[in-house]
Amino acid sequence: MTNSYPADARLRVFASASSWIEGAAVRQLEQTLQRRGVLAVAAMPDLHPGHKGPVGCAVLTDGVVHPDIVGTDIGCGMTLWRLGGLLRRLKVDKAVRALERLGDRGGLDPAEAVAAGVAADVAARHAAALGTVGGGNHFVELQAVDRIIDAAACADAGVEPGALLLLVHSGSRALGPEVLARHPHVHGEGLPLEEGGAAYLADHDAAVRFARLNRAVLAERAAELLGLDGAPWLDVPHNHVTVEDGRALHRKGAAQADLGLVPVPGSRGALTYLVRPDPDAPGALRSIAHGAGRKRDRASLHGKRDGGERPNPVGNRVICADARLAREEAPEAYKDIGQVIADLDAHGLARPVAALRPLVTFKTGRA
DNA sequence: ATGTTC
Secondary structure, X not given: OXXXXXXXXXXXXXXXXXXXXXXXXXXXXHHHHOOOOEEEXXXXXXXXXXXXXXXXXXXXXXXXXXXHHHOOOOOOEEEEEEEEEEHHHOOHHHHHHHHHHHHOOOOOOHHHHHHOOOOHHHHHHHHHHOOOOOOOOOEEEEEEEEEEOOHHHHHHHOOOOOEEEEEEEEOOOOHHHHHHHHOOOOOOOOEEHHHOHHHHHHHHHHHHHHHHHHHHHHHHHHHHHHOOOEEEEEEXXXXXXXXXXXXXXXXXXXXXXXOOOEEEEOOOOOOEEEXXXXXXXXXXXXXXXXXXXXXXXXXXXXXXXXXXXXXXXXXXXXXXXXXHHHHHOOHHHEOOHHHHHHHHHHOOOEEEEEEEEEEEEEEEOOO
């Protein structure tokens, strides 16, 4: 059973027949193609329905900027840090107790945020959010290199089995929604660069930098709590818009593919894959999948019919004091990351380099 | 996604 995708030469779908994509997401793709100025759309194997359009796609326009494609979480993405530690020396219980404290401290002071490059007015309103995970699918996760898949690429990158890593998924917190609200636009019409698009981009770019800084503060704090040396390695946004040669490239839940290696996480009970994208893959708009993608909407995961808690498929410890969030983010809410990676590989978008195993996941310490 | 959210 396969979906029938819109017959439109501008659309490329990088998913195999065995990757289930909801009909609602396909209908949203049709609407995306009707937005003003759309030249090309690349849909990834983790495509799923979103608020104002599908999550898991890249959209190139002739210069019209569509803020509601990027949505509220401007700059959201993944940061991967190397940790100076080895799996065989790790005490998992101790790591759990350490990461439980990630929610204890507040964010930065405005002065610290300004020193880190945040504009004074933004710092005044949002510094306290720097170093906070947020909700939804965001997390901080201690991982270990589980399996080398591409030995040469791993040797190049210094990736060795049993090495500890820190993966952070977060965004611009309340700054993103503020920026979106500050630039009103008609759905589907968007903002031409000279008619509000450039002004949106300036605020948007600040939110992208803010989100990256937030991930760095989170990683630094997590490494400190774990008592391990931490070194920044990769930072890859998957929710943003870039303008080049007068064209606007939007990514909505699609990872940037021209920054080197990319961590592609599964659910919070699955492996993460480190992949090497081909930034020139035809039709992919310099993008790849950003994760497993939701299989079930949040609402359907509540209620008695769901059958309650299941064991974590890969045995990582998940710190999440919010039971409702834990249900919405349960592993069974997500697609199979192995299939997503297989689809990326089969379509020439990315090659797997290593599999990373989650050990301890921090979602939220707040009850 | 959201100093969210009935």
